[in-house]
Amino acid sequence: MNALTDNTVQHLSERGLLRFITAGSVDDGKSTLIGRLLFDSKGIFADQLDAMSRSKHKRTVGDAVDLSLLTDGLEAEREQGITIDVAYRYFATPKRKFIIADTPGHEQYTRNMVTGASTADAVIILVDVSKVKLREDGGVDLLIQTKRHSTIAHLLQIEHVIVAVNKMDLVNYDQAIYDRIVKAYQEFAATLGLKDVTPIPLSALTGDNVVDRSDKLAWYQGPTLIELLESLSVDDASHDAPFRFPVQLVARHNGHEANDFRGYMGRIEAGKVSVGDKLVVQPSGQSATVKDIVTLEGSHQSAVVGQSVTLLLEEYLDISRGDLLAGASQPATLLKTLKADVCWMSDEPLDQRRKYWIKHGTRQTSAKITAIESLLDINTQQRHAADGLKLNDIARIGLTVQQPLAADAYADIRATGAFILIDEVTHQTVAAGMIRLAD
Known part of the structure; x- marks a missing residue:
């Protein structure tokens, strides 16, 4: 075998x-x-x-x-x-x-x-x-x-x-x-x-x-x-989803040698990939072709969601941690403004004047909450207006981010539809969110 x-x-x-x-x-x-x-x-x-x-x-x-x-x-x-x-x-x-x-x-x-x-x-x-x-x-x-x-x-x-x-x-x-x-x-x-x-x-x-x-x-x-x-059946829809690979680390060894090695390490969060597949680097939009798929066991012709692998590409591209390699035919959506459902996890209430870090996949960038669209009433499941968020509140909010996020709706792909918000001063996680591309 x-x-x-x-x-x-x-x-x-x-x-x-x-x-x-x-x-x-x-x-x-x-x-x-x-x-x-x-x-x-x-x-x-x-x-x-x-x-x-x-x-x-x-x-x-x-x-x-x-x-x-x-x-x-x-x-x-x-x-x-x-x-x-x-x-x-x-x-x-x-x-x-x-x-x-x-x-x-x-x-x-x-x-x-x-x-x-x-x-x-x-x-x-x-x-x-x-x-x-x-x-x-x-x-x-x-x-x-x-x-x-x-x-x-x-x-x-x-x-x-x-x-x-x-x-x-x-x-x-x-x-x-x-x-x-x-x-x-x-x-x-x-x-x-x-x-x-x-x-x-x-x-x-x-x-x-x-x-x-x-x-x-x-x-x-x-x-x-x-x-x-x-x-219970575990029907993992992410196996059939478009390919998503957040780059965690760029691996190189001794770039002074002729056989220079450059691989992109990470975990496949959705879909599958094979040697020869056409990919797109997001958010830059560069095209790429899979040259090899490497794990500790050696080279492979293909890999699927859940596996941690190193991808080698035919092209020499500028790719770094935080970028996303996606299937060329079904890339993620690039977002600089987005709507999301969040659970507020901080003892300190939301201050819309402040900026937060948003951690999405392997990318981290600055974010600002622009609106609280509605607050969810747990008892009635009705949404109503609110001018603030406190601990354990669940709300629909609007966000703007400094650098574009290559994202999917949480309903489609969990890994690329989820994020956390981090306080820039205290470095505490203040919210967990789920991206909604459509109501």
Whole structure:
């Protein structure tokens, strides 16, 4: 088997990987759920289990192991019993590999949820049955964080949404309460436009319906959580998208020799490329032809999205970090003004008089927010006028940039449709954005 075939087989096997996040309000049981997944699927080591059993921050009753300690890695989290940072964990079953991002529940840490969700294929939104308000008219009032996290999942276009109705043991596994919660969530999801929504009743603490099926939930005929995660399809549309290659580094060796080497290193963010393909360098517009595709395994005839490669070109061109190599037939759109949906992530409110750095792919340039077109109301999903942005606000804004960005609509290609804004003075990330080329 040659190097190309080996590389392709490796890449295809990696497509079985599912990245998912857990989201919900504080104390909904996110960390406990992940701990249960790791524990019941044999995804932890004996020394980890021993450390948990001896932990001074145990928050369970009796001799039960506090599974949330597997993900509450920061000392502040262990002491307070909350998740502050985004905790990433890896585990595998015989059918699939997984990367989990456990995201914070407190409202002030919603920005961390945006970080964890940016690369996710699926989201598990936990709903704590003990916290929702059951109205006398038969309806249910969902928590604002449930609505906020669902809205972010929709904006970030996460493909699969799993609604885990947790702590069913606290309501004696009552199907009627579960059905009311699911109905309320489905009605809210319809206002968002969420399509692939799958509800599941469970108890992370006792393990009901997480990995093992529970007799106490015999009325539920669907899959367990792990069975559902194993069955989700990861239909990566970026494989069929136009070629996009942000240049990270220009590689050279000993330019004084006759066999001078000049390669352009980076990660293929969309599409595929083959030797002989015609490309365009953006934003300069120069034409280029692929001469060779190199990795640590050697030369290849082609490469696909997700692979980190070095491209060699037939032409000798002025290309540097921040440029984009795109398919000549379907280049990106060059933008100096743009509209975007942003989640404001800074404790400091927006000051439209200030300039910010915009980080888009490997390019960084100066940017100015020219308008706040509308602010999204999380409860009603209606947009209204606003004269400022504060922490966790979601808004449609207008931007101008100093140097043109080679971009796509976020709806078409995530990697070239996303950006972050950075404060020029503090160097803190203040917003994450998604480019909208059309409403």
